[in-house]
Amino acid sequence: MCAALLLAGSLFGGAPAAAADEVVVAVASNFAAAARALATRFESTTDHEVTLVTGSTGKLYAQIVRGAPFDVFLAADAVRPARLVDEGRALADSRRVYALGRLVLWSRSPARFERLGPEALARGGFRHLALANPDLAPYGRAARETLRALDLETGLAGRLVFGENVGQTFALVASGNAELGFVAASQLVARDDVGSGWLVPRDLHAPIRQEGVLLARSAGNAAARSFFDALVSREGKRTIEAAGYEVP
Amino acid sequence: MTSFALSAVDPAPIWITLQLATWTTVLLFVIGTPIAWWLARTRSRARPFVEAVTSLPLVLPPTVLGFYLLILMSPDAALGGLWLSLTGGTLTFSFSGLVVASMLYSLPFMVQPLAAAFEAVGRGPIEAAASLGASPADAFLRVAVPLSKRSFLTAGVLTFSHTLGEFGVVLMVGGNIPGSTRVLSIAIYDHVETLRYAEAHALAAGLLAFSFAVLVLVYAFDRRARVRVG
Numbered sequence A: 001m002c003a004a005l006l007l008a009g010s011l012f013g014g015a016p017a018a019a020a021d022e023v024v025v026a027v028a029s030n031f032a033a034a035a036r037a038l039a040t041r042f043e044s045t046t047d048h049e050v051t052l053v054t055g056s057t058g059k060l061y062a063q064i065v066r067g068a069p070f071d072v073f074l075a076a077d078a079v080r081p082a083r084l085v086d087e088g089r090a091l092a093d094s095r096r097v098y099a100l101g102r103l104v105l106w107s108r109s110p111a112r113f114e115r116l117g118p119e120a121l122a123r124g125g126f127r128h129l130a131l132a133n134p135d136l137a138p139y140g141r142a143a144r145e146t147l148r149a150l151d152l153e154t155g156l157a158g159r160l161v162f163g164e165n166v167g168q169t170f171a172l173v174a175s176g177n178a179e180l181g182f183v184a185a186s187q188l189v190a191r192d193d194v195g196s197g198w199l200v201p202r203d204l205h206a207p208i209r210q211e212g213v214l215l216a217r218s219a220g221n222a223a224a225r226s227f228f229d230a231l232v233s234r235e236g237k238r239t240i241e242a243a244g245y246e247v248p
Numbered sequence B: 001m002t003s004f005a006l007s008a009v010d011p012a013p014i015w016i017t018l019q020l021a022t023w024t025t026v027l028l029f030v031i032g033t034p035i036a037w038w039l040a041r042t043r044s045r046a047r048p049f050v051e052a053v054t055s056l057p058l059v060l061p062p063t064v065l066g067f068y069l070l071i072l073m074s075p076d077a078a079l080g081g082l083w084l085s086l087t088g089g090t091l092t093f094s095f096s097g098l099v100v101a102s103m104l105y106s107l108p109f110m111v112q113p114l115a116a117a118f119e120a121v122g123r124g125p126i127e128a129a130a131s132l133g134a135s136p137a138d139a140f141l142r143v144a145v146p147l148s149k150r151s152f153l154t155a156g157v158l159t160f161s162h163t164l165g166e167f168g169v170v171l172m173v174g175g176n177i178p179g180s181t182r183v184l185s186i187a188i189y190d191h192v193e194t195l196r197y198a199e200a201h202a203l204a205a206g207l208l209a210f211s212f213a214v215l216v217l218v219y220a221f222d223r224r225a226r227v228r229v230g
Helices: A001-013 A031-046 A059-063 A079-086 A120-122 A136-149 A166-174 A183-189 A222-231 A234-242 B012-041 B047-059 B060-073 B079-089 B097-121 B124-132 B138-146 B150-162 B167-174 B184-193 B195-222
Strands: A024-028 A048-053 A073-076 A098-101 A103-107 A129-132 A160-163 A180-184 A196-199 A208-214
Touching: A001 A073, A001 A136, A001 B195, A024 A031, A024 A059, A024 B184, A031 A048, A031 A079, A048 A098, A048 A222, A059 A073, A059 A079, A059 A208, A073 A079, A073 A103, A079 A208, A103 A136, A103 A183, A129 A136, A136 A166, A136 A208, A160 A166, A166 A180, A166 A183, A166 B060, A166 B167, A180 A183, A180 B079, A183 B060, A183 B138, A183 B195, A208 A222, A222 A234, B012 B047, B012 B150, B012 B184, B047 B097, B060 B079, B060 B097, B060 B138, B060 B167, B079 B124, B079 B150, B097 B150, B097 B167, B124 B138, B138 B150, B184 B195
Parallel strands: A024 A048, A024 A073, A129 A160, A129 A180
Antiparallel strands: A073 A208, A098 A208, A103 A180, A103 A196
């Protein structure tokens, strides 16, 4: 009975009647932990409620196009938000970079790679280097750009293995199946056993710009707008930085 | 039409998938037949447990299988470490690893039809053969197998076609390496995600048509043995 009510609540949560005090945020998986921290803070300082829906940027985009009841979209790239604005599904003036992702070359075992970096990559001594699929995932594209900038892409071609996204890539390295891999700095923030990592310099790849937009259907939703503003407030930026991102 | 688009499609995932399905089916005949035979004839109290284990891949999401396989096949784990010391390569990110994963994933599709067929044969013919002097192996090969040959076909075809469609497990343990572990379903997924719908259509329509034809053949040929798996 209770479960049925809860289910009904979540099913109809996006309906206009309930939307005044509720914000449904569609968030790219890599930003989920940071979004949770932001949502908790937002809920404690306002009387609004935040519901987070996580997924890949591409799938969330496809859901929005088909009328998903989201108010705010926090993407992992700049492409999908721009497209939503072009299509009239998101408010042009709301579009902004809310976080910049940092890429880390990471290994679970510090003993194996005392100093990770371009030299360690060039030297070899590993079987598999994991990265996210460069055609699908922003962190994968940045990883490929980094390998190209270091002139290592062809030399390492036989050792590259691909995760569907940066989350799966992290799992490949964390489970020890790949000795090292390109992961997101935000994924390492919450871990105790940090292993060894090399923060990839910004100039080796195009910035990983994560953009957010307010969706057009929620133009009149004051709660959604104030959540969106909270993202770029000083407190919001501090929360995002603490989660392993940079802010513009 | 898909014919013009086919020329633009990289054929490597098709060949890898066909090889994977072939290896999986052949090896599962070897492993699945004794399991099915044992299940059909045993009075052991362990039977429900063995039966449950062989059916688990039907009910578990492929990501659960893939996640545990990723852990088991890691070079730090017993299975992965043993493989590494025997072959010099890792089990994850290799074609061999995909075969191991697929065998687990398709196990019920081999064992269930065979066990049902062996049960239908019953004890009578086997005991009659034994009383005429046939060894247990003779009774199995000359009585049970010929009486179950349609179910062998069903089990083989279902295992083969089920492996063709495998996605979640190989996505986790394969590493999506072109020419080695990028199978058909993953190639289709990548094409859809990157909006290359023409290539996706060519591969997806081919898989759909092939799978449909296979099932029609199975149902037309094997009218008696109802396929219990979905």
